[in-house]
Amino acid sequence: MPPNDCGDDHYVAGAHGTVAEQTDEAYYDDRSDADDDMEKGRIKFPQNKLYGRDRELETLRNIFYQGLSSEETQDGCVVEMPEQASRVVFLSGYSGVGKSALVKEFVKQVQAQQKMNKSSSESVLHFSGKYSEQSSAAAPFSAISDLFSQMTHALSRKKSDKEGNELQSKILNDIGSSGLLAANADGDRVLRGTFPVLAALLDASRPNDSNNKSEEGGGGAPSMNAVKESVHELLSIISGPLKRPLILFLDDLQWADAPSLDLLSFLLSTDAQMKNVMFICAYRSNEVGQDHPFASIMDNVKESMKDDVQLVETVDLFSLSQDVITQFIAVSIGKEEEVEEVTELAEVVYQKTMGNIFCVMQAMEELVRKNALYYDMMCFEWRWAVSKVELSTTISDDVVETVKxxxxxxxxxxxxxxxxxxxxxxxxxxxxxxxxxxxxxxxxxxxxxxxxxxxxxxxxxxxxxxxxxxxxxxxxxxxxxxxxxxxxxxxxxxxxxxxxxxxxxxxxxxxxxxxxxxxxxxxxxxxxxxxxxxxxxxxxxxxxxxxxxxxxxxxxxxxxxxxxx
Known part of the structure; x- marks a missing residue:
């Protein structure tokens, strides 16, 4: 039986009836004293921990470091590769199993390792975009535009560290001196016309004495081949000077529009010969059948693996086990030393959520809102005074209705x-x-x-x-x-x-x-x-x-x- 079609995050901070602030800092920073939260009757969901995904994280780390040329891995080993080959990860799973959370934790870990690396303090560049049914219908290339928007934001703003500024200057200079911005080239016009969010990045890359700014919309409509070549050149320029792979994460590709898939197919192909880039392509496995356009892209890319031109890996995510959910609930309500006491509660929540952490948190909050789960201010602990049947009927079967x-x-x-x-x-x-x-x-x-x-x-x-x-x-x-x-x-x-x-x-x-x-x-x-x-x-x-x-x-x-x- 497939898991409930629910949320996609595996670790957050939380409170009574809510889940607390989700800024990047809050993900990894314990913002308040746990005992104080408990006294206020607030559930505090575990922070800074991704549950049940150690094997998948190791797979992502391995392919990230294997793509390097004579670079130190997270274990201090050195891997030799003929070239800085591209690497592609196809990340599949039902909605809510934690695909995006896995990628967030992976990026966090490689960034932490990079800070510990004495040979280089250069940060790991990573950008992401997410498709939705609505955004794909509204405008093509929506997730890729979001990715480029992040890229423009990151590369156009001043860095706080010397090495970051040097890398930024190097990338901007390389773009400015490339064929993209040449006087008689179409690359600048094509990129501005197709992805207007890149305008600030292209302007920042242009030499100060240059007057060759492209006219948006001039020269007729760009062909798809021109879009492919221009995007390929831009990504190659940006990834070229990096000591670590450029990480590009596209989520929910089951909803990607046809132009996006056409562009992605080219970038992932051996013809593109992308180097020093790690593509992570996530999709809902239950919504991509053999006749889906993205399925043929995956087949073609996997076929290229036989030639050792690029590294390709498939990672399938499944629901978390009842033991992991029990541990999560025990920690959330301060029972980590008495896990057996929450077994009955955890069993009910697991059966209603099928191991989905987002749904687990929604279920716990719903129990609190309906007073089936409450904090005893006299005993200073969480209690529930209803039967398994009553607990089960208290939790809604529809997570959307719960959120509403x-x-x-x-x-x-x-x-x-x-x-x-x-x-x-x-x-x-x-x-x-x-x-x-x-x-x-x-x-x-x-x-x-x-x-x-x-x-x-x-x-x-x-x-x-x-x-x-x-x-x-x-x-x-x-x-x-x-x-x-x-x-x-x-x-x-x-x-x-x-x-x-x-x-x-x-x-x-x-x-x-x-x-x-x-x-x-x-x-x-x-x-x-x-x-x-x-x-x-x-x-x-x-x-x-x-x-x-x-x-x-x-x-x-x-x-x-x-x-x-």
Whole structure:
């Protein structure tokens, strides 16, 4: 039987009815005294520990270090490779088994090892992007654009250490002196046109005396081959001077759009001959059958392994065992020395969650909210005074409904913010989110929205991403619960409002994503809610942008919608 389709994180900090703040620092930093939390009746979920994944972590570390040329591994050994070959990891598992959490812990470990390496203090560069059904439908290359956004953010800002600044300068200089920015080359135009988020990185790489800045949108639509070659060259330039592989993580590839898969197929192929890059490609195994386009990509890449051109590994994640869940619950409620006392509770929770840590935490919180699990202030310990049957019936079978119940207990402002974020697939900066939330009597300033984001993070509904400097949903199930938290009779009016605001926010290439989202929101509305002429014009306008980016399928879709309006 497959595990429940639930969350994707295996270690977080938590509290009564909530899971505490999910900033990068909070993941690895014990923010408060455990005894103090217990006295307040707050569950404190274990921090700084990934449960039950030692073997998988070792596999990732091994392929990371095996790809190096005469470099020291985490065990102090030296591995000799003919060249810094690329390496590819296909990471599979049902939703909620912990794919993203595994990658986070892996990156954390190689970064820690790098800091201990006396020969070099150079940081490990890693960037990620995540697909969703909504983002892939709204605009092609969504996860790759997110990855490039993180890359631009990381390489364009000043470093605090000397070696970091030297590496950054080296990469920027290499980009600036490459063929990408040459006077008669198309690479700069292709990258800016297809991935507007790269504009700041390309500008920072351009020599000060250069006047060869490309004109966005000039020269006609880039071909897919031009996009492939330009992205390949950019990644090769960035990974070239690194002493450790560049880690690129793409998540939920079962939802990737056709152009993304076409580009990824090329980058993973032996024809691309990528070096010093580690691709981690995660997908839901139950949603990628033999006829799925991503399945053929995996088959082709695995076939290339026979020629020893690149390192390829498949990692399959399965649900955690009942023993691991029992240990997790025991630590969470301060019973690590009396694990046998929580056996009955853990058995019920395990049976309801099928070993999914996110679902386990939601179940524990639900038990607390419904007073089936409570903190005895007289005895200073957690207790439950109901039978296994009562415990089981207290826990919902649907994690989305559980999260919706949690959201409904929050303030109306936080609820509205989460709903708005759920219907816009892109990560939102505070100013953009503030504009989207201005509606009728609701008018919040940026400082208030920032406070709401922090509170939602403390409730473990959002997580701060240092790479993108934005807040994101911890998991798709939380986004789904947020989308379902608006009454049906109010939904259409909200989508119309969001579409109109997004159109006003689209003021240049870097905000063209607003138009893609806006037109998709309008196209989803019943005809009586929209002006057919305005809708047709918007579809035609965005189809031109899609054409200029070389995204033929999206262009055809928008043209069809425009003529049908």
């Amino acid at each position: 119940g949690k959201i409904k207990e929050l303030s109306s402002e936080i609820q509205y913010m989460l709903i708005v974020m759920a219907y816009v697939p892109n990560t939102l900066e505070v100013p953009v989110l503030t504009e989207l939330m201005k509606r009728n009597s609701v008018s919040l300033d940026e400082s208030r929205v920032a406070e709401l984001l922090k509170k939602a993070t403390e409730e473990a509904l959002l997580m701060y991403s240092a790479e993108s400097d934005n807040y994101i949903f911890i998991h798709d199930r939380i986004r789904e619960a947020s989308r379902g938290s608006i009454a049906d009779e109010d939904k259409d009016d909200l989508l119309l409002h969001l579409s109109l605001v997004l159109q006003k926010l689209a003021k240049g290439p870097e905000t063209e994503w607003c138009l893609f989202v806006a037109v998709d929101l309008l196209n989803s509305l019943p005809s009586e809610k929209t002006n057919c002429n305005d809708l047709a014009r918007l579809n035609m306008r965005v189809s031109v942008i899609a054409r200029n980016r070389g995204i033929v399928e999206k262009q055809s879709e928008l043209l069809h919608e425009g003529f049908s309006a």
